[in-house]
Amino acid sequence: MSERQTKLTASHWGVGLATIEGGRVVSVAGHPADPAASEINANIPGSLHGRARVRRPAVRKSWLAGRPGAVPRGQDSFVEVSWERALDLIAAELTRVRAAHGNRGIFAGSYGWSSAGRFHHAQSQLKRFLNTIGGFVRSEGNYSYNAALGLMPHIVGPYRSHVAQATRWPVIAKHADLVVMFGGMALRNTQVSDGGVSRHRMAGNLAACVENGVSFVNISPLRSDAAEVLRAEWMPARPGSDTALMLGLAHTLLREGLHDPAFLARYTVGFDRIEAYLTGAADGVAKDADWAEAQTGVAAERIRALARRMAAGRTMISVAAGVQRTDYGEQPMWMAVTLAAMLGQIGLPGGGYTVGYGVNANIGNIERPFRWGTISQGVNPVTDFIPVAMISEMLLNPGGSYRYQGETRTFPEARLVWWAGGNPFHHHQDLNRLHRAFQTPDTVIVNEVNWTATARHADIVLPVAAAQERTDFGAGKSDNALVPMPRLVAPVGEARVEYDIYADLAARLGVAEDFTEGKTADGWLHEIWELTRSRGREKGFDLPDWESFLAGDVIALDDPSPDQVFLAGYRADLEAHPLPTPSGRIEIFSETIAGFDLPDCKGHPAWFPPRDLAAGQGAAYPLALLSGQPKTRLHSQLDNGAYSLSHKVAGREPVLIHPEDAQARGIAEGAVVELYNARGRCLAGARVTDEVHPGCVFLWTGAWWDPDFAAPQARDRHGNPNVLTHDLRTSSLTQSPAAHSARVEVRRFEGTPPPVEAHDPPAFDAAP
The missing domain is CATH 3.40.228.10 (Dimethylsulfoxide Reductase, domain 2)
Structure with missing residues (x-):
């Protein structure tokens, strides 16, 4: 009988106590000191050890065969390869793109929440690596409050x-x-x-x-x-x-x-x-x-x-x-x-x-007392960027112009896209348009834990270790605590720590010392912890050494300003x-x-009617589509976990509809329904409730996109609202996402609903 162990772990949704048995995480409970621990922790075991894990490096079959356009990205099968071959392919492609187009031809999206660890932070690791080889085009801002x-x-x-x-x-x-x-x-x-x-x-x-x-x-x-x-x-x-x-x-x-x-x-x-x-x-x-x-x-x-x-x-x-x-x-x-x-x-x-x-x-509740240590990303020699929500425009309109903060800017031509720690095929608007846009780069590389829709749109997929499969420490950007994150289990399959992946790539490209500075991942962890200790001492906090901290419990520090008034x-x-x-x-x-002198943002606050209504779409699409963060996961993270799955309706994301609107459409509680407009359509499970106002439907965000490319408008089988949202921005001042302005219609789905395949791995083939 295998020994059961309990260890700390940390995520964006809180501190967890993980139970490990037989080399697997079998459960994660909240920390007893947390007065309202999140149940999202219950998703970790199923997602960590589920069918969707990326277990070996994989390359899209058509890209590997030298015919990248033969089958569209997102619809192709994959060939599993060795780490040596995968890294050789990436090194060669980086060298080719830089020689032919310069580093301005590399776009590192890398937008997302990834891991809560201070060192193993997907964006920081990727950006540090790319900065050592001449930089990349970045995005500016975020989808939350851009x-x-x-x-x-x-x-x-x-x-x-x-x-x-x-x-x-x-x-x-x-x-x-x-x-x-x-x-x-x-x-x-x-x-x-x-x-x-x-x-x-x-x-x-x-x-x-x-x-x-x-x-x-x-x-x-x-x-x-x-x-x-x-x-x-x-x-x-x-x-x-x-x-x-x-x-x-x-x-x-x-x-x-x-x-x-x-x-x-x-x-x-x-x-x-x-x-x-x-x-x-x-x-x-x-x-x-x-x-x-x-x-x-x-x-x-x-x-x-x-x-x-x-x-x-x-x-x-x-x-x-x-x-x-x-x-x-x-x-x-x-x-x-x-x-x-x-x-x-x-x-x-x-x-x-x-x-x-x-x-x-944490906003209005707590703040960190000082700035935690972290690894430097270095300096990006490429100064070009795009506003965060303009990915599709950049890919579909290279060289095109747009307005931003009073300037007229030009889109770069992204020949290589590298994404790590995020899932644009969840959080971006108008996913069918994004699917078309992702056909344009020469190469797409994705680091992933699971086979999300973004991974399926890659040419090269690198399996990376999850937060529970590596050592780190948690410290929120606006929290007052430091959390030990010891490694709980070995990485699944051939998954690797991202720092080690980049170190191997840096060696192939002749910049190993620039990237690693002669340090292993453990060496960096010791260094940034010592930096954290040093900053703590300046504020009067005496923090333990690394080994003592890692073996201990959460360290809560004093609130720096409990009575502050904005x-x-x-x-x-x-x-x-x-x-x-x-x-x-x-x-x-x-x-x-x-x-x-912008047409969509005056010099003072003003009223502009929503675009879809102003365009007369209210008659054809009478329902306002609302979407928001669910209680069962963080955005799309761990959608294949047990807690997230337990709240699906008929295996799909629930959509809230008012009884009056449901009755007018013959929709009953628990029925599979189709939401649609001119941009796309998706299936969802109906929840008939008066908690949503008449004339509105509410579809939670984060269901992994599951397009049926044989169906009209590549109908999503799972219930992601971003197949329905427009890809226009708030205004030409900030070019921010405006996803909460969509109109839809809803109807009962007739016949047998297609099975949801979002949490299954893609098809694999032998090497061409």
């Missing part, structure tokens, strides 16, 4: 810094009267945090707010976007109409004299421009509550009542990240800042605004603490943005 990254520096300051400075929830519990949540505050999102989370604090902090008498309003088409403990008033507005609702609120504040002219005069610039827009002096259309009702579906008197309530007490305005992933997604954030400025509560405890509460487990210093003394904007103040009107 519009905030691009807009907020113009009007308030750098978004990443401001998220870290967000007012803490215990402060809100003590001082606030009301929290108005545009896009809700979904607890399922707060299971995760980039780099890891040691203790899930959000549920407890929200409960403390309610106990202290704080009221909540949930402005979202999904009632469950607010946890039951909040007892939130539900105010469902039409998807994509948040800016219009905010304008109606602002007009009421202005008309009834409930705004704060003194705050606006001292701390902001440009209010006169938005005032003219609100009253209609600028364009002849007053943005009053009656106008807002026509755009949002929320009764005008409810809008007026909410505005009065917001002005009557201390109010925190919260804008979820999903709200800015819509057409013109910059506008609700800009308008939220404007609305908070009109209330005059920015910089006061429990008042003001925050964009991003609820986007992860922009308190600015409010107290704006001369001493000016904002990093052109005026040094909050820019309700931005001369910079106005100077760009």
Whole structure:
């Protein structure tokens, strides 16, 4: 009988206690010190040892035969090869592309969450390697809150810094009267945090707010976007109409004299421009509550009542990240800042605004006390980049031009694409278009643990060790704890640690010393841990040596700023603490943005109707498609794990549909349904529920894309919403993803549904 062991592991969704038996991880439970441990840990064993594991290096058959276009990527079989041959092929292809096209011909997407470990971080490892051979074209920004990254520096300051400075929830519990949540505050999102989370604090902090008498309003088409403990008033507005609702609120504040002219005069610039827009002096259309009702579906008197309530007490305005992933997604954030400025509560405890509460487990709950050690990525000699959500445009339109932050830029020609630690065939929009775009490069290389759709679109697939198959330490980007991550089991099949893979490639290319600096993976781990210890000592923390740490438990450090209030210093003394904007103040009107003269982003917040509705697609596709992070996994990670699979309906991702919409279409609970529009179609399992507003359907993100290329529009059999979303951006200012603006229709699937094949490996053939 094999010995059972229990060891720590860490993931973006928390610390786990893994049970190992017979060389396999048989279960992973939450850490006992975590008050709300995530059940996502239960996915690890099934995904780690499942059928979908990439076990040997594999090469696409047509590419290996020298006929890469004979069978499209994503539809071809694979040939398993030795590591020696795989690395030789990659080294030769890198040499060819660099000689013929320069390093600007290499695009390293490498976007995704990958592993929570500080050293074995997929993006860092790949980028370090490519930088040693001359660099690569990169992407800039992220899919989660890219519009905030691009807009907020113009009007308030750098978004990443401001998220870290967000007012803490215990402060809100003590001082606030009301929290108005545009896009809700979904607890399922707060299971995760980039780099890891040691203790899930959000549920407890929200409960403390309610106990202290704080009221909540949930402005979202999904009632469950607010946890039951909040007892939130539900105010469902039409998807994509948040800016219009905010304008109606602002007009009421202005008309009834409930705004704060003194705050606006001292701390902001440009209010006169938005005032003219609100009253209609600028364009002849007053943005009053009656106008807002026509755009949002929320009764005008409810809008007026909410505005009065917001002005009557201390109010925190919260804008979820999903709200800015819509057409013109910059506008609700800009308008939220404007609305908070009109209330005059920015910089006061429990008042003001925050964009991003609820986007992860830690915002407003905790922060790291100092910067953890990590491996250097080196310097990228290639300065070119693309906005993160423009992959398809780059691949389909090399040499084409586009607008970004007031500049006219040109797409590079990507001849070699290398992806590690992510799954664009989950998170990118319009997957059928992405499939076409991925046919254009000469070569696609993918490092993967499992046979995802992205791996199936590769020419060379490298099997890499999972987080539980290597030694590391966890430390979240916004967490206050350090977590030992000892290796639990040996890598499955011939999977290898990525650092060792790159070291072998670097040796083939004559840059081994540049990449490794003479150190093994263990050597680097010791070095970055010593760097972490050194930084800790500067802040008064005495951390153990590496061996003692690795054999121990989670180390929790003090919260560096438990009572912080966002922009308190600015409010107290704006001369001493000016904002990093052109005026040094909050820019309700931005001369910079106005100077760009963009058709889709004015110099002040404004209303633009969603594109699909403006194009008249509401009649053919009457339902608004909503999508969001599920509670069963992180995006698409571990979709083949037991916990994720247990929540499928008829083996497919569940779609929420209101009883009225279901009855009108003859759809019953548990039925297989087809969602469709002009871009694509997918199958899903119906959940009939009144938690979603009529006229909307909600399909969780992350089901591995499973196209049936013989079916119309390569119908997805599994339920990935990105076969339905458009691949347009929020605006030409930030070029951010706008996936939450799709329209669809839904019908019962007639006949026998096809089997889901997403979690099976591809077909393998002998070498050609």
